[in-house]
Amino acid sequence: MKKENESKTVFVTICGRPNAGKSTLLNKIMGRKVSIVSPKAQTTRVRVTGVLTKNDCQYVFLDTPGLHKAKSGLGQAMMQSVSEGIENADITLFVVEAGDRVLAAEKSIVRMLRANKMRAFLVINKTDTVKPPQVLETIAQFSPLYNFEEVIPVSSLTGDGIDVLLSELEKRAEPSFFYYDSTFVSDMPDAKYVCEVIREKMLYNLGLEIPHTVALLADSFEQNETLVKCSVTIYCTRESHKGIIIGKGGAMLKKISMQARLELEEHFGKKVFVECFVKVKNDWQNNSSMLTQLGL
Ligand SMILES: Nc1nc2c(ncn2[C@@H]2O[C@H](COP(=O)(O)OP(=O)(O)OP(=O)(O)O)[C@@H](O)[C@H]2O)c(=O)[nH]1
Ligand SMILES: [Mg+2]
Numbered sequence: 001m002k003k004e005n006e007s008k009t010v011f012v013t014i015c016g017r018p019n020a021g022k023s024t025l026l027n028k029i030m031g032r033k034v035s036i037v038s039p040k041a042q043t044t045r046v047r048v049t050g051v052l053t054k055n056d057c058q059y060v061f062l063d064t065p066g067l068h069k070a071k072s073g074l075g076q077a078m079m080q081s082v083s084e085g086i087e088n089a090d091i092t093l094f095v096v097e098a099g100d101r102v103l104a105a106e107k108s109i110v111r112m113l114r115a116n117k118m119r120a121f122l123v124i125n126k127t128d129t130v131k132p133p134q135v136l137e138t139i140a141q142f143s144p145l146y147n148f149e150e151v152i153p154v155s156s157l158t159g160d161g162i163d164v165l166l167s168e169l170e171k172r173a174e175p176s177f178f179y180y181d182s183t184f185v186s187d188m189p190d191a192k193y194v195c196e197v198i199r200e201k202m203l204y205n206l207g208l209e210i211p212h213t214v215a216l217l218a219d220s221f222e223q224n225e226t227l228v229k230c231s232v233t234i235y236c237t238r239e240s241h242k243g244i245i246i247g248k249g250g251a252m253l254k255k256i257s258m259q260a261r262l263e264l265e266e267h268f269g270k271k272v273f274v275e276c277f278v279k280v281k282n283d284w285q286n287n288s289s290m291l292t293q294l295g296l
Contacts (some may be wrong), residue, residue, distance in 0.1 A: 006056055007056050007057070007058065007175070007176065007177060007178050008056060008057050008058070008170075008173035008174055008175050008176060009057070009058045009059075009060065009173055009174060009176045009177075009178065009179060010057070010058075010059055010060070010090050010091060010169050010170070010172050010173035010174070011060045011062075011088065011089050011090045011091075012059060012060065012061045012062070012089060012090065012091050012092075012093060012169055013061075013062045013064060013085040013086050013088070013089035013091075013092045013093070014026060014061060014062065014063050014064060014092075014093045014095060015064045015067065015082055015085065015086060015092060015093070015094060015095065015109055016066065016067065016093075016094060016095035016096060016105075016106075016109070016123075017066055017067055017068075017096070017097075017100075017103065017105040017106065018041030018042050018043075018065075018066025018067070018068055018105075019039070019040070019041045019043075019066060019097070020066065020095045020096055020097050020100075020125055021095060021097065021125040021126055021156045022044065022063055022064065022066070022093075022095050023035035023036065023037045023043065023044050023048070023063050024037050024125075024156040024157070025093075025095060025123070025125060025154065025156040025162075026048070026050050026061055026063045027050075027156075028156045028157075028159055028162055029050070029052060029059075029061065029162060029165075029166065030050045030052055030061075030185065030186075032185070033267070034048060034050045034063075034185060034186040034188065035048040035050070035063045035196075036196045036197065036199065036200035036203075037200070038200055038203035038204060040203050040208065040211065040212075041066060041068070042065065042066055042068065042078075042212060043066075043200070043203060044063055044064065044065045044066065045065055045074070045078055045294070045296070046065070046078075046081065046294065046295045046296055047062050047063065047064055047065075047081050047084075047085055048062070048063040048186065048187075048188060049061065049062055049063075049186060049187040049188075050062075050063065050185065050186055051180045051184045051185060051186070051187075053178065053180070053182040053183075053184075054166070054170075057170050057173050058173075058178045058179065058180065058182070059166070059169060059170075059173075060179060060180070062085045062088075062089065064081060064082045064085045064086075065078040065079070065081060065082060066105070067079065067082055067105040067108055067109055068105060069104070072285040072286055073285055073286040073287070073288065073291055074285035074286075074291060074296065075285075077291050077296035078296065081296065082109075082112070083112050086109075086112045086113065086116060086118055087116050087118075089118065090119065090172055090173075090174070091119050091120065091121060091149075091169060091172050092113060092118050092119070092120040092121075093120070093121050093123045093165075094106075094109060094113070094120050094121065094122050094123065094142075094146070094148070095123045095125050096122070096123070096124060096125065096138065096142050097124075097125055097126045097138075098124050098125065098126045098127050098129060098130045098134055098135050098138050098153070099126075099129070099130045099134050099137075099138060100138060100141075101141060102141055102142060102145065106142070106145060107145075110145050110146050113146055114146070119149055119172070120146060120148055120149065121148055121149055121150040121151070121152055121165070121168065121169075122139070122142055122143055122146075122148040122150070122151045122152070123152050123153075123154055123165065124138050124139060124142075124151070124152070124153040124154070125154055125155070125156055126155060126156070126157070127153045127154060127155045127160060127161065128155040128157050128158050128160070135153050139151055139153075149172075150168050152164055152165050152168065190221060190223070190228070190268075191218035191221035191230060192218070192295070193267070194218060194221065194228075194230045194232065194260070194264060194272075194274060195216035195217065195218055195232055196216075197260045197263055197264055197267075198216055198232060198234070198256060198257070198260040198274070198276065199211065199214065199216050200260075201256045201257075201259045201260045201263075202214060202234075202245070202256055204259075205252065205255060205256055205259075206244065206245065206252075210236065210241050210244060210245065213236060213237045213238075213241065213285070214234055214235060214236050214241075214245070215234075215235045215281075215284050215285075215290060215294055216232055216233070216234050216235070217232070217233055217235070217293055217294070218230055218231065218232050219231045219232065219233055219277075223268070223270070225270070226270050226271060227270055227271045227272075227273065228264065228268050228270055228271070228272045228273070229273045230272070230273070230274050230275070231274075231275045231276075231277070232274060232275070232276050232277070233276075233277045233278075233279055234276055234277065234278045234279070235279055235280075235281040235284050235290075236278060236279075236280055236281075237280065237281070237282055237283065237284065237285075238280065239280055241280075242278045242279075242280055245278050246278055253276055253278065256276070257274050257276050260274060261273075261274055
């Protein structure tokens, strides 16, 4: 543990509209995957911490769910986690997609920032997808919304601008002891990470509705030097969804599990055996004990 006079820390919350690329940004900063990513909105459901220690600076990042109008207990808990994340940050990264226009989600974030007089950077993401004049247009759209301390264009795909972002954040770090060991990366338990990777594969393989109405919980998780064994229950809300998730002769579930297994073997550096069961649990999104079990 470093002494206070030689180390510094900055707490950074990443927020923005669904699909702005917040989790991709965190993964790029970390140089590894800590938070799942997909082209579908509302991929991230719970806050994910990523801790990066570079020399004498510890950056503690919090990835949050995309801001949207909550329609269920799940949505409300997700939105609550965004405002708590903002309240606890030294700096909030307000992530927008290059080429986007201001919508209700951005206005809500601005209200949260104002309410707490939070310091914030405007981060224009996905600069690889537009021409430079469009980046300027996006800055012109969003920068009047708040008194941003910095406006930083980045591409979370190519890594462009990430070094500038980190150096501006480092300038805001305060002298303190390290809150986490310098090798610490993420607070997500392994069993939860397995569920998240499976959910990510569901987001890629199933249509729009089903992945948003599933919840995954690990029933068991064991590992030794060479093998990870995990049993997971996928809760869905309708019998018809269960059939689609399992697929003809189990083909869909097999495909999802196989894709997850390959990625998890890379992640853990050992063989992975995942067993998935699908169960119907009506209206779990409004079941408080289920939400607690999911970490919300
Ligand atoms: N081309 C390009 N694509 C990006 C970039 N950043 C993210 N994406 C893509 O944008 C999509 C959404 O990325 P996520 O990181 O899941 O977005 P998010 O903001 O975390 O979304 P939620 O968790 O749903 O709020 C994915 O398909 C990413 O691959 C970028 O800089 N360039
Ligand atoms: Mg996300």
